[in-house]
Amino acid sequence: MAEAQLEANVRLQAGMAIIDLRGDIDGFAEAALVAAYLETSELQPSALALNFSQVDYINSTGIALIVGLLARARKDKHPVIAFGLSDHFAEIFEITRLSDFMRIVSDEAAALQGTAEEKSL
Amino acid sequence: MSTQIRDLWRILARSGEQSVPAAEPEASPASVEIAPYDPLVAYLQSARGVVEIDRLELDSAALRSLREAGVKLTVPLVAQGELIGLLNLGQRLSEQEYSVDDRALLSSLATQAAPALRVAQLVRQQKDQARRSERLEQELRIARLIQQTLLPRELPKLPGWEVAAYYRPAREVGGDFYDFIHLEDGTLGVIVADVTDKGVPAALVMATTRSVLHAAAERLISPSQVLARVNNQLIPNMPENMFVTCLYSVLDPLKRTFRFANAGHGLAFRRGVGGVSELKATGMPLGLMPDMRYEENEVVILPGETILLQSDGLAEAHNSRREMFGFPRVKQLLSDHPSGPAVLIATLVAELERFTAGGWEHEDDVTLLAIECSALGGKAAETARLAAPEVTLLPLQAEFNIPSRPGNERLAIQKVSEAVQDIDLSSSRLEKLKTAVGEATMNAMEHGNKYQEDLPVHISLQASNEKLSVFISDHGGGERIPKAATPNLEAKLDGLQSPRGWGLFLIQNMVDDLKVTSDETHHTVELILHLEGGQHG
Secondary structure: OOOOOEEEEEEEEOOEEEEEEEEEEOHHHHHHHHHHHHHHHHOOOOEEEEEEEEEEEEOHHHHHHHHHHHHHHHHOOOOEEEEOOOHHHHHHHHHOOHHHOOEEEOOHHHHHHHHHHHHHO | OHHHHHHHHHHHHHHOOOOOOOOOHHHOOOOOOOOOOOHHHHHHHHOOOOEEHHHOOOOOHHHHHHHHOOOOEEEEEEEOOEEEEEEEEOOOOOOOOOOHHHHHHHHHHHHHHHHHHHHHHHHHHHHHHHHHHHHHHHHHHHHHHHHHHHOOOEEOOOOOEEEEEEEEOOOOOOEEEEEEEEOOOOOEEEEEEEEOOOHHHHHHHHHHHHHHHHHHHHHOOOHHHHHHHHHHHHHHHOOOOOOEEEEEEEEEOOOOEEEEEEEOOOOEEEEEOOEEEEEOOOOOOEOOOOOOOOOEEEEEOOOOOEEEEEOHHHHOOEOOOOOEOOHHHHHHHHHHOOOOHHHHHHHHHHHHHHHHOOOOOOOOOEEEEEEEEOOOOHHHHHHHHOOOOOEEEEOOOOEEEEOOOOOOHHHHHHHHHHHOOOOOOOHHHHHHHHHHHHHHHHHHHHHHOOOOOOOOEEEEEEEEOOEEEEEEEEOOOOOOOOOOOOOOHHHHHOOOOOOOOOHHHHHHHHOOEEEEEEOOOOEEEEEEEEOOOOOOO
16 A cells, blocks of 8 residues: 655635645654644744645544644644534544534635634624 | 368368369368377478478378378478478379479478468467356356355344354355255254365255255254255265265254264364364265265253354365465364354454465365354243344455555555445445544554564454444454543643544444454454444444
């Protein structure tokens, strides 16, 4: 089985750093995730959003990587939003209680809207 | 050789230079048979150019035949040192002698014709081979179809009893079959049999034997009488050199008795409180000699005891060093694995895979039946007596080995997904199963096999209309498997705990039930999805 790859591309949208994830989040994804997070830190974002809409596979090692990323974001005081999760991955986020520590929304528009609402409060 | 020469003769006949009328080539004396060891063959093999038949002095039947056919000249067609045909010529129509130019032309023609003829022969051989292969494949398909049609799609449901079955056909489709017969008195007839030979003939004998066995079992109670009657009924129509070995038994789920007779079949084992013992009964195979008598014996199966019935495909499997798996090894494994029938069978199959290390070419069918008494008495047993067969055991969907290499859990997920595609699982359930399989395989590769590629993870599936089981075995026996605990996410986020440690927790939440069994050499995780009345999502 070929080693899966994860692409993690960072962009800034309305002050929110979005990491577009494409591929598999497993043991091979660590370098890409860490690099992406460091890139977002330089952007001084108001929030960090993880776009899972093109993620095919997440395993327990991938969950651990997300936990690690979430821990760093909390330390850096960046709220984390996740969007584009499939029903299955959304359920895994609930089971693991990751959803207690990051806001889960359906898509990018909802993520941006939520951030805007938070700003206006 | 004779065919080739006959063909050449026909070519010659159509060319006009022949000893027979050109208008009737097909009626020509075309068949000049040349035996492979005729001295003429050796002579022509080394001859150069045109050979005058009348000048040859050989004690050769072929030479005489050629002369009688009116052949005057022959030109050997040799390709790559092999005599592949002859260019034979009769008397010229002008009745003149062949000239030097004629002979030179014939030699040149033979030089060019020989490779072309060889190519044509090879093409024809390939076509013949392709036709033979296609016919063999077709026969194998028919044999498989017959065999699969005859194997039971239902396992008996007997409260207080667990029954598991395994069947894997050989590449050439052997003659194994097993069956269950629900008898009128509430007992259960159990058949394990093996027809000698393979392919369609074996499948047809299997079909006949099964019918005769059913008819006899429904009329007679005693297993020995059943086998004796079946033997006599089979003999008149049994093809030469074929026979059937069969162990026929009757299980009384209420009395917990197991009566059996054996017509030359492999050993059956009983795993009881006192260890593993052989269930012995003597008798000749079915279909060999008339009026045979069969020994009959009976054992009482206590709660927790297991009967293992089998064909010889497991015990007689060979590894690459031509060592045999052997009945003693089967017996030892049975002794070492005091768990349920399904796990027992999964363990035996995993051991077979390990023993043959993937080099097994499915020499023979493998059939395994395990029956375990799981403690039952009184009224519950009375109810069990009348229970109808309700569990449908689908044929084993798949089994395979996954090399222990990082990332290979994806391969396991893919193969399991393919194997369960005919099972009616919602997409949500399927996704959960895939996650559970991936996690269990990762654990097996990492913790059980330490990512040693020569230690594969063995995965097998069994399905009934009640549940789907996926068995995932590694070589990490003897080590304790921690119980799944709910990870403390707050502690992980605060850096007080490793962010890892989600595998078992995920598995437990993805399937309806999770069973872990282990012995000194293996861990087996059974992932269970209830298919009816279970947790459907």
